[in-house]
Amino acid sequence: MAIKHILSLILKQKSIALLIILQIAITVMIVSNTAFISYATLQNWLIPSKLEERQILNVTTRVFDTSTDVPALIEKDIQAIEKVPGVIAASYAGRELVLNSLGPGWTIFKDTQPETDYRVFGYFGLDEKGADVLGLELVEGRKFYASEYIKGDETTKNAGVMMISEELAKSLFGDSSALGQSVYISRQRIAHQVIGVYKGKMLGEGATYSQQPYHSGIVPEVIWGNRQRVNYLVRVEAGVSERVLEDVETALYHTDGRMVDRVEFVGRAKKRLWDGRSTFALTMAGISLIACVVTALGIVALVSFSVSLRKKDHGILRALGASKGQVMWSLIKENTILVFIGLVLGFGLSILLYYFLMHNVRVQSVVEIPLLVGVAIFTWLVSTLAVYVPAKEAAKVSPAQVTKSS
Amino acid sequence: MLKMNEVSKIYRTDLIETHALSNVNLSIDEGEFIAVTGPSGSGKTTFLNIAGLLERFERGDYYLDGENVANLNDKKLSQLRNEKIGFIFQGFNLISDLSLYDNVEVPLIFRGIKASERKKRIEEALELVGLASRMKHYPAQLSGGQQQRVAIARALAGKPRFLLADEPTGNLDSLMARQVMDLLQEVNQAGTTLIMVTHDNELARRAGRNIQILDGELTDITKSQLTDLAV
Ligand SMILES: Nc1ncnc2c1ncn2[C@@H]1O[C@H](COP(=O)(O)OP(=O)(O)O)[C@@H](O)[C@H]1O
Numbered sequence: 038m039a040i041k042h043i044l045s046l047i048l049k050q051k052s053i054a055l056l057i058i059l060q061i062a063i064t065v066m067i068v069s070n071t072a073f074i075s076y077a078t079l080q081n082w083l084i085p086s087k088l089e090e091r092q093i094l095n096v097t098t099r100v101f102d103t104s105t106d107v108p109a110l111i112e113k114d115i116q117a118i119e120k121v122p123g124v125i126a127a128s129y130a131g132r133e134l135v136l137n138s139l140g141p142g143w144t145i146f147k148d149t150q151p152e153t154d155y156r157v158f159g160y161f162g163l164d165e166k167g168a169d170v171l172g173l174e175l176v177e178g179r180k181f182y183a184s185e186y187i188k189g190d191e192t193t194k195n196a197g198v199m200m201i202s203e204e205l206a207k208s209l210f211g212d213s214s215a216l217g218q219s220v221y222i223s224r225q226r227i228a229h230q231v232i233g234v235y236k237g238k239m240l241g242e243g244a245t246y247s248q249q250p251y252h253s254g255i256v257p258e259v260i261w262g263n264r265q266r267v268n269y270l271v272r273v274e275a276g277v278s279e280r281v282l283e284d285v286e287t288a289l290y291h292t293d294g295r296m297v298d299r300v301e302f303v304g305r306a307k308k309r310l311w312d313g314r315s316t317f318a319l320t321m322a323g324i325s326l327i328a329c330v331v332t333a334l335g336i337v338a339l340v341s342f343s344v345s346l347r348k349k350d351h352g353i354l355r356a357l358g359a360s361k362g363q364v365m366w367s368l369i370k371e372n373t374i375l376v377f378i379g380l381v382l383g384f385g386l387s388i389l390l391y392y393f394l395m396h397n398v399r400v401q402s403v404v405e406i407p408l409l410v411g412v413a414i415f416t417w418l419v420s421t422l423a424v425y426v427p428a429k430e431a432a433k434v435s436p437a438q439v440t441k442s443s
Numbered sequence: 444m445l446k447m448n449e450v451s452k453i454y455r456t457d458l459i460e461t462h463a464l465s466n467v468n469l470s471i472d473e474g475e476f477i478a479v480t481g482p483s484g485s486g487k488t489t490f491l492n493i494a495g496l497l498e499r500f501e502r503g504d505y506y507l508d509g510e511n512v513a514n515l516n517d518k519k520l521s522q523l524r525n526e527k528i529g530f531i532f533q534g535f536n537l538i539s540d541l542s543l544y545d546n547v548e549v550p551l552i553f554r555g556i557k558a559s560e561r562k563k564r565i566e567e568a569l570e571l572v573g574l575a576s577r578m579k580h581y582p583a584q585l586s587g588g589q590q591q592r593v594a595i596a597r598a599l600a601g602k603p604r605f606l607l608a609d610e611p612t613g614n615l616d617s618l619m620a621r622q623v624m625d626l627l628q629e630v631n632q633a634g635t636t637l638i639m640v641t642h643d644n645e646l647a648r649r650a651g652r653n654i655q656i657l658d659g660e661l662t663d664i665t666k667s668q669l670t671d672l673a674v
């Protein structure tokens with residue numbers, strides 16, 4: 038049967054056709070958004086941290102006794118951690134690596150002009166051993182001098198020097214060297230001179246914790262301030278057993294006035310960063326599966342009904358010389374037309390749902406044409422499989438029935 | 444061109460076996476017009492269905508244009524049906540949701556005929572049955588006689604070697620029946636072999652050859668035997 042004949046037949050069963058189209062459109066809407074969200078989540082997952090994720094530990098602790106001598110505590114902690122078997126070195130960390138959350142003020146500029154563009158920026162204060170613990174590789178310049186480190190309580194001073202990542206250097210200064218250049222942190226434009234450029238380290242480059250990739254920098258500051266957080270970065274030997282986590286925690290456990298919040302590999306921290314979002318993707322995948330099953334069953338039921346109404350027509354087609362395959366094929370073509378209309382409608386709905394989710398649920402999602410093509414093929418396959426069942430029944434109609442019932 | 448040797452057809456249900464056709468031996472030449480008569484339930488439709496490849500049979504051989512069709516698969520049978528045989532049914536069997544033009548077109552599409560050739564054939568066929576001006580109409584807009592003429596146009600557009608008609612005038616009043624019969628006879632005179640099942644002795648008399656079926660058994664009869672045996 039030609040397309041125009043099939044269209045004539047579809048138009049005579051408008052309500053069945055409409056129901057199938059609607060089911061397909063809704064399924065496409067759900068499945069394509071699942072694909073968008075899963076794809077965006079996967080892209081996040083695949084951002085390399087460029088860290089030895091199983092050789093660096095994040096240790097976060099909280100000091101609740103306000104009379105604690107923090108510098109002494111830090112010194113004692115670092116010694117204790119370094120005694121743990123498997124640990125190579127420990128250093129004080131101003132902020133948690135990886136899980137560091139960015140505030141709106143985290144920006145860096147290349148000059149003090151009011152109109153200059155900024156880069157989203159997260160920076161980490163480390164002590165003398167920090168660079169080695171992280172395994173920093175310098176591309177240009179030098180490490181910090183011992184004299185450049187500033188340590189203490191809340192301080193209004195700042196080191197005035199910093200290392201920045203290669204990506205940030207490129208972004209700010211293009212092909213010219215960043216060494217010796219001044220950069221300005223936050224809206225207050227606190228000047229720092231770039232003394233070193235390191236090869237992309239830390240999740241910062243490209244990580245999108247607040248839907249925004251950020252660049253990273255390192256300052257030689259050990260400032261615990263009045264915050265209760267005292268954190269460490271620890272480098273352990275490659276292939277060390279998980280027990281090292283427990284051992285580090287035990288080493289810190291005995292100090293009064295302080296609790297150990299977390300000891301974990303940065304790989305674990307990275308995973309946690311995306312956990313919430315992959316949960317959303319999985320939930321959507323579950324809903325998609327249900328939508329596909331419901332739609333497939335719906336198509337089986339609707340097409341079976343439609344076939345039962347047209348039993349006589351199929352017998353006529355058979356008598357006129359249509360093979361079983363041709364009868365089935367005409368039903369599959371008919372379904373394909375409905376799928377096509379459903380897809381067009383569904384893609385429209387998909388974009389609407391996409392904008393709704395982006396603005397109201399703040400999920401991470403990305404519209405990709407190849408994903409839509411995939412969804413289209415997938416939908417056609419599922420619906421064709423569903424049509425196959427009643428189409429096979431339709432093809433069984435005996436051509437002789439048209440002569441027996443007059 | 445059509446030859447049956449000892450063809451038998453048995454319908455089996457849970458309770459009974461019906462010998463709808465028993466040991467049919469028959470040979471039909473190109474261009475013949477054969478009227479098949481016999482009482483209701485005697486096996487006329489069964490015979491026509493088997494001749495038209497709509498049904499399979501249990502025993503015997505059936506040669507259509509020299510080809511034994513007993514063991515052909517569905518695809519091949521469908522193709523032969525589409526190419527060699529034109530059907531006309533008592534109940535017309537037009538597809539009600541398609542226009543007259545589209546109804547005539549459907550079997551031509553199954554055969555894979557080109558669009559331009561299809562158009563030519565459809566117009567010729569509808570012209571022949573006198574309905575060219577109504578090809579955009581739907582079956583429900585026509586009288587029974589007109590619908591049957593569309594069915595004839597549909598059968599003729601495929602240029603079949605055989606035209607099989609199962610009580611083609613059974614649902615028509617006598618005037619329309621005569622018109623349809625005239626048309627079929629014209630087609631036969633143009634060279635198409637015609638096998639027609641009918642209850643109507645007057646129409647049966649127009650045939651070149653008469654066959655009667657009684658309890659599944661087929662015999663050639665003369666025109667004078669028609670009145671006596673028809674039911
Ligand atoms: N599909 C079928 N199943 C069982 N019995 C059938 C079937 N078709 C026809 N018959 C039986 O076969 C016999 C011949 O039927 P048919 O060829 O339709 O007769 P006619 O056309 O001469 O009235 C009848 O007894 C009928 O009841």
Ligand SMILES: [Mg+2]
Pocket residue numbers: 487488489
């Ligand atoms: Mg009959």
